[in-house]
Amino acid sequence: MGQVVSMVARRANRFNVENRAHRVLEREKPTPAPKFDSNLRDMERTLELDPKFVDKLNMKDSSLDGRLKDVYVTSQDRFIKRVQERQAAEAAADNVEQRPLPLERKTPDDFEYGYLEPNRISPGHCTLRQALKFINDHQLDPESWPAKKIANEYKLKEPLVENILHYFKTFNMYIPDQKYKDTMLTQATQPLLRVKSSSEGNP
Amino acid sequence: MIARTLRTVGRQGRNLLLPRITACRPLHAIPANFSKAYDHDGKTKVTIFNTETDLGLMVTGYSQYGFRLNNDMVLIGPISVFPRSVLSWNVNSFEDINEDSLSLFPTLEPKIDVLIIGIGDQAPPPALSKRIIEFMKKYKINVEILRTEQACATFNFLNAENRMVACALIPPLHLSYNENDILQAKLRKKELYETE
Numbered sequence: 001m002g003q004v005v006s007m008v009a010r011r012a013n014r015f016n017v018e019n020r021a022h023r024v025l026e027r028e029k030p031t032p033a034p035k036f037d038s039n040l041r042d043m044e045r046t047l048e049l050d051p052k053f054v055d056k057l058n059m060k061d062s063s064l065d066g067r068l069k070d071v072y073v074t075s076q077d078r079f080i081k082r083v084q085e086r087q088a089a090e091a092a093a094d095n096v097e098q099r100p101l102p103l104e105r106k107t108p109d110d111f112e113y114g115y116l117e118p119n120r121i122s123p124g125h126c127t128l129r130q131a132l133k134f135i136n137d138h139q140l141d142p143e144s145w146p147a148k149k150i151a152n153e154y155k156l157k158e159p160l161v162e163n164i165l166h167y168f169k170t171f172n173m174y175i176p177d178q179k180y181k182d183t184m185l186t187q188a189t190q191p192l193l194r195v196k197s198s199s200e201g202n203p
Numbered sequence: 204m205i206a207r208t209l210r211t212v213g214r215q216g217r218n219l220l221l222p223r224i225t226a227c228r229p230l231h232a233i234p235a236n237f238s239k240a241y242d243h244d245g246k247t248k249v250t251i252f253n254t255e256t257d258l259g260l261m262v263t264g265y266s267q268y269g270f271r272l273n274n275d276m277v278l279i280g281p282i283s284v285f286p287r288s289v290l291s292w293n294v295n296s297f298e299d300i301n302e303d304s305l306s307l308f309p310t311l312e313p314k315i316d317v318l319i320i321g322i323g324d325q326a327p328p329p330a331l332s333k334r335i336i337e338f339m340k341k342y343k344i345n346v347e348i349l350r351t352e353q354a355c356a357t358f359n360f361l362n363a364e365n366r367m368v369a370c371a372l373i374p375p376l377h378l379s380y381n382e383n384d385i386l387q388a389k390l391r392k393k394e395l396y397e398t399e
Contacts, residue, residue: 004245075312105392108258113286113287113288114285114286114362114367115313115367117313118313122312124310125310125311126310126311127312128288128311131307131310132288132290135290140260140367159281163303163304163306164310165304166303167293167294167303167306167307168283168292169280169290169291170290170291171289171290171291188383189265
């Protein structure tokens, strides 16, 4: 029975609901919302203190309006100069950042010995360039470049230098005579494969 | 026996199909300078290491006396090769490889990436490998102990990859050859159709 009653009540409340809504909306000034009790108490207290408060709110206060009219803004040259300097700096920065292209276009050369040589060499070590140099010096002139001098010059240990000088030597260059062909050196020559360039292809 | 190194690289070669045409040039006068082969993206290319000298020194061939480099220099005796330079190595056989005869390689700075040792024509004995690796482990240098033929090929590959690689090579005492070598020898002497 409760369901039947609620259903009847809902249908009764919905009777002609659209027309009633339109009548409420067509009023010129809508009904204001109810106020809180605390707000009502505050309004009563204000009216007790100042009975003309409502009239004051609806009228312009000439003294306050005069104070607003006294305020104005001026501009100085120093500020404008600062703004111009900042804009110039930004423009310069943009100009620099918008040039990511390289300044040089030539290919960097390969390293002479196939690797990047260090600027600072720790004691007890040497670069390949230095090793080749002192091996060559010792081989050409053993009296001027003994192992002891090389060890002192390049901060190496003397037994290590002696081992290096004994086991590693530079080559002597020998160019075979064209008349007398040295078969041991030339008989192994064999033509190698060549990469055919694309311009030699058939049309 | 000649040790040759080939590498097949798939490269993205971008070529124009036709040359640039000027306004006053008739169409039938275009020089036909391209082949019928495929010449666009994904084309397979072959780079032969030993014919180029800009990749550094490479060992082209070896014999019982010494080695031939890719700049046509013939070096006699054991050698030690670096990416751009070469030294003679004063050892008689692989039995002379010890801490003294390898003393140059730990001394070099910057440190060598890989040290390759070619000991001749026989397989490296385990005792030799163990001794050399333990010695080089003190200096934290990677070592590869191989037969001379494999050592040459490995050095060529690593040098072409721009590594700081050093190689110590000893010529082999015995050379083995196959039918292709016999064919090449006969072609060289123009005795292909003669029988022995």
